[in-house]
Amino acid sequence: MALSSAEIQRIAHLARIEITPAEAVDVRAKLDSIFDLIGRMRAVDTAGIVPMSHAQDVTLPLREDIVTETDRRELYQSVSPAVQNGLYLVPKVIE
Amino acid sequence: MFTAPIAELAPALASKRLSSVELTTALFDRIDALNPRLNAFLARDRKRALGAARAADARLAAGNASPLTGIPIAHKDVLMTAGWKTTCGSRMLENFVAPYSAFVVERLADAGMVLVGKTNMDEFAMGSSSETSYFGPVKNPWNVDYVPGGSSGGSSAAVAARLVPAATGTDTGGSIRQPAALSGVCGLKPTYGVCSRYGLIAFASSLDTPGPFAQTAEDCALLLNAMAGHDPRDSTSVDRPREDYARLLRAPGGAKPLAGVRIGLPKEYFGDGIDADVAAAVDAALGEFRKLGATTVEVTLPNLDLSVPVYYVIASAEASSNLARFDGVRYGHRAAKYDDLTDMYKKTRAEGFGAEVKRRILIGTYVLSHGYYDAYYLKAQQVRRLIAEGFQRAYQQCDLILGPTAPTAAFKLGAKTSDPVQMYLNDIFTVAGNLTGAPAISIPCGFDRNGLPIGLQLQGNHFRESVILNAAHRYQQATDWQRREPADIALETAR
Amino acid sequence: MSWEVVIGLETHTQLSTRSKIFSGASTAFGAPPNTQASAVDIALPGVTINKRSVFARKNYFYPDLPKGYQISQYEIPVVQGGSITITTKDGVKTVRLTRAHLEEDAGKSLHEGLSQAASAMTGIDLNRAGTPLLEIVSEPDMRSAEEAIAYAKTLHTLVRWIGICDGNMQEGNFRCDANVSVRKAGDAKLGTRCEIKNVNSFRFLQHAIEFEVRRQIQVVEDGGTVEQETRLYDPDLDETRSMRTKEDAQDYRYFPDPDLPPLVIDEAWIERVKADLPELPVAMKARFEKEYLLLPEDATALTSTRATGDYFQQTLAELAGIPNVPYLSQSPDVANAKSVANWVINELGAFLNNHQTDIENSPVSPAQLAQLIAHTGPFKGTISHKVAKDVLAAMWAGECGGDADAIIVARGLKQISDAGAIGKTVDEVIAANAPIVAEYKAGKEKAFNSLIGKVMTATKGKANPSQVNAILRKKLGA
């Protein structure tokens, strides 16, 4: 299978990764060969097979509804690119 | 002495013939001398390590030491380590200092191990050669023109070069076992859920497994004893009674210590595409196992050839979602110039991630996207189950599955960087263990014509770590591949 | 042209937990920004989600969504099906539920309060991120804004009733998305719908739907077509406006969360919850109408919250326990219930309303209210209704510890039922008001009421009104 340039740009937008037209050529060639490899599994008959999402057959553990976390804002925001008054700053979100 | 395995260092520390400060100092001298050639470490801190070593010596003196107290260790840079830069080999986290520690990091510190540094790796653990690191490739200590394997190549190289007796790694598709094989050390991937993933920067959540590197299987057992345990902060952490993974190793062996052990030989592991030297070394190892009393049986693993395609769909899908948090908002790289929010996201991620990471995010985004989910993602989940069922049938006939860890020994730096598919196929024998969640070890079993180490993989069913470790240990008692050291590294030490 | 309106609602109810769904951070409202955002909530790398259920990841980029995905239930929600019965002026109607699923809330974007230098920026507070929500999705069964409001209010009552959500709409703990479309009356096919997001008051919901219906009808009548889009209601302008169109509709790439094994709720758990479930509002309302012959509107008012229903029933029980209460011709329960309903809804209700407080915070307890009611007309008749209202005010203020008996004694309010004493006052009033007496004798019935008023004033309202009435008539020779 071959992905079109438009498809590459569509998924790059979904993934929020800028891909320049120059990069797109290489990305497209490599993705094509990877999807050739991936395509091999499509020949297997999997009718009625239950998909396997986890490596183990376990169920979700539950916990008590108690507050265990304390305020660690200062520590967590010590690695932040932009903060003010305890808020993370991002380019204006228009709605 | 300083380059001995843990099982020899520990009694020396316990009997005060050696102090942790002496040991740590000696190893730091080695690291300072050799790391510039290997690029195995991304961060190291002698002062901090010596502080920990002094604390360990005090604990040894006080008589409340664990079997690992005072032993130096390095952590793969995918593991959050409080107060240490934790970069995941990425520009995205170039200046990120971890505010907390991973579960396994905590556990090994609690055991009294001395942290010397963080090891280099493929960016976000995506790779099989440790060449995708933003901080440059790791070199194989046996020949610096070759890769050490990946993604935990910094850890495997550090142990191979005897810079540390132990290191942590993570295995998502073979990232502990394959570099262990290519670097000539032991690497154990435990059962999924045995070691908590808390604090492991997620690549593919349903596959990621922390585990140890060491010179011997016995050391791996000691390390796993400290790393394993239930952790409520990881919903997939298994809650089982504590287990001594070294207990079988201590049992008296006799001439045939592996009598009663049935070794399965899948024809899928001995077909085309396997290097002749690798095949010969594995064959010779098999002979040893028979001598030790093990019996062999042929088994089949249906669809094993599809484990790589299945893996790349599942791992990439999970990665595309797991890596969405790297958006330049709360931490990590943020582009300097952008027009608006979407542009900030796109430039930040374009600059912060390397080519391989971007490729996998794109693959994952695509296979989950509208119209493709069923054909790729769902299909892969179904084939995953078929592969897992194949292993379950095989384990009705055998206790262990034996084969090569990788189809070849180490390859040259740059040899596969332009062809991702060739790189991916290096994981052909290891990825199934991640898809099924079962444990496996890679141990050295010989060398190829270029003098590069060859790895032997022993796989077992879920929670059979002790059986795997025991078989590997008995083999290592009968052979000495694990004692071989890279020649020029030995020279370097003598210098 | 006649139009039919079709409405379905998606309601996000914030679950009343102390801690977040996947972290031990507090869910308390109003803390300084990002002080209740744990490592999990701000999606630090290496954090694996832990504990409680939820099955899928909904992937999209937004600054208030720290992980780049929302954990939500998708293919297999915790609840499928069900229905809600609503009552409007047109009668009773059943609205089907599609599903109810657990998910985590996002953070908040703040546009004010930043410095001049950051005025081109938005501030992100992640305190709310990870707060558990139950999203309840209805079928498009509603046909008017009125029905939509009735549904929303019924649901609001229900979630508060069973104690899973505090229902505080100002804090955003109960917010509705409305899917609105119109079609020509008789058309089988649904029109194109627009989704109005995050409306957080019933009044706004009504206005938003009404505006949207007008807008869509206008669009179609003008020969246009309604575009599928997400719209936002602006209360200041009382209008909805486009937020995003179908073209930039997201591809959410849902897939099962690999960090979270499936949530398994066993039979025993379901049985336990069932056993703990209180009588639900609809059942309680029906019972009040049937057992106590209450009017539907009174039964509705008494079941507006579980606390109101409980208060009513407790007062009734207390009243039945007070000895020597004479009953009228009706069964005791019915007679008592009628009085208690009146006191709870109207008299106590007025105080609650004036003080902007809920019945659970009423300073007057059911036992105290019952004690007061026992003094009134249909029962002991110790005090008149008017006096009883004054006593309630005193009780509300905490006079005599809120004890009605003590207040009546202390204030000397006990009704005068002594025929001799009343007769004496009546004689005095007749003597002092000859012109009015003359008017009465001339046939003016109004004059009689005036004389009663004079007697009541003279006794400071304490005289038993029916006795006054009888004695006055007798003395006037009627």
Ligand SMILES: [Mg+2]
């Ligand atoms: Mg919704």
Ligand SMILES: [Zn+2]
């Ligand atoms: Zn929702």
